[in-house]
Amino acid sequence: MREFIEMMRRKGAVEDIREPCSSVFDAPRRSKENDTILFFHDVDGHRAVMNLMADRSALAAALGVEERDLVPHLAKATYSGRVVNAGPLQGGKPADLSRLPIMKHFPGDAGRYITAGIVFSREGEIENGSIHRMMVIDDTRVAARLVEGRHTHTMLKTALARGERLPVAVTIGTHPLVTFASCTRVPVGKELAYAAELLGGEITVRECRNGILVPDAEIVLEGYIGTERAAEGPFVDITGTYDPVRQEPVIEFTAMYLKADPIYHGILPAGNEHKLLMGAPYEPKIYRAVGEVTTVRDVLLTKGGAGYLHAVVQIRKNTQGDAKNAIMAAFAAHTSLKHVVVVDEDIDIYDPVDVEFAIATRVRGDTDLMVITGVRGSSLDPTRLADGTNVKIGLDATMVMGKEDEFVRAGWE
Known part of the structure; x- marks a missing residue:
């Protein structure tokens, strides 16, 4: 992610905000103003980035293609990139979400939400990666919106039916093409392979203590989903209106891994980055179907x-x-x-x-x-x-x- 930010900075597409900003409303409000990548040097004393892919030109730049060639290029995907396991992830510490500038975006939100976290989970030999919004409950727990019938929800049901918890690892601050891959409907278990393909053919991963493989990230949160559930919401979703309150599974984090002076990635709900990550992955699917x-x-x-x-x-x-x-x-x-x-x-x-x-x-x-x-x-x-x-x-x-x-x-x- 840092390399991508520097590439976009050379293109004049990054605005550095050096004055202190609050994670409650202030940074989210600023990200609403334009589609420029905003690099915050002081969000409650931490570094953060928003609008990482709020514009199609950023996705095109990440892929190295012209903006008008995006959809035909993505429609050629074969989900065949190489995933290289580089061994155990080092340096874990007890989980403590208070160490991160997790944002509260709108006054009607139920609380602080992780919005750019990719939830990697494993069931047997199949590993899934997808973005789920996560409402902070306390320093080690979040309530995650798992849509019924989607892969993470199905994997959780399978694990619980065996009387086991589902191991997960949440990455925050990945290369934007890894984030894009995690938002795409791909063949079962091919999110990392697709990310590797988008990145040029290969991606390096490391293994958490609970067995989950994760790509390079600023922040990794390791934990489990069990039987506990909690009220999640209200939360502003893609239409800019509030999604209803539901009882959702709780993720309990047992460890966290941080890069030196990590950069937290936040996505503004209903902002243009949210819209691009929700919709653009469907464009090549529609393209192939119409073709x-x-x-x-x-x-x-x-x-x-x-x-x-x-x-x-x-x-x-x-x-x-x-x-x-x-x-x-x-x-x-x-x-x-x-x-x-x-x-x-x-x-x-x-x-x-x-x-x-x-x-x-x-x-x-x-x-x-x-x-x-x-x-x-x-x-x-x-x-x-x-x-x-x-x-x-x-x-x-x-x-x-x-x-x-x-x-x-x-x-x-």
Whole structure:
């Protein structure tokens, strides 16, 4: 992570904040103001970074590709990087969360939350890595939101059914491509292999005392999840609204490992870094799915759609029904999608004005609107019904084939 920050500093994309800041509201408020990487030299006496990947240009820089080539590049993933075990992790001390500048982001939050912690867990020979928000209970315990049916939750159920606790290790302050990999739906147990692939082919890991493998990180928290549960929330999620209070599993930390003068990484809930990490990993998945039904050019999950609920898909039509097939493929690839707009190659999907122009000039409500009712939607969408279902809308904002001359846009090129 330090190498990435220095690379971005050379690009003029890092703002150093040297005056003292509070971890309660102050640092989070500053990160809301822009997408620049903010390097805090004094958050309650500690170093911290926010907005590490709040902009697509940062993800492109980490991967070494052009920003407009991001999705096609990521869509080629094979999850085949090499994971090298370099032996035991050294230097552990008793866990003490009070030594970290864990932030309280909004006045209505239930407390301080770890928002950029990757939870690595192991069940048999399979190791999983994923981000879960963690509400601090005391100096050694957090309540972690484990979504039912997701891998960490499933692994915990399996361990508890055997009468055992689930061993975990939480890393804070990893290379952003490791964080991105942990946010991506990959084949079972391939998060580290995918991170290795993104990093150029290889990643070095070390083994915690509880057997969990972790990549290089500023902070590692080692512990276990057992049967204890605690109220978690309220917490501001991706839409900027409060997620409800739930009874969630408790992680008890037994040890911590810190680099010298560690850099704490915080992600602002509903900020642009949160949106990018939630949505961008789904773009290559949608890209591949749409590529099965027509010629796909690009995919974007928009900031206005909370980085998660709205997609714009750019295609080259081969038959008149391709746009509607693309809509269905997008919904199948990312079941939390709510609205999808499909546009032609001449529309700039990164320009919301251009996308709106396509809707204004190429959509007929009686023929180009798809409304799908009674389908599973996002649990984060405030309009969902009690049973989790919602309504999805697809817009075919493409030109009618054979009538392209009627849609020619005036210009000088």
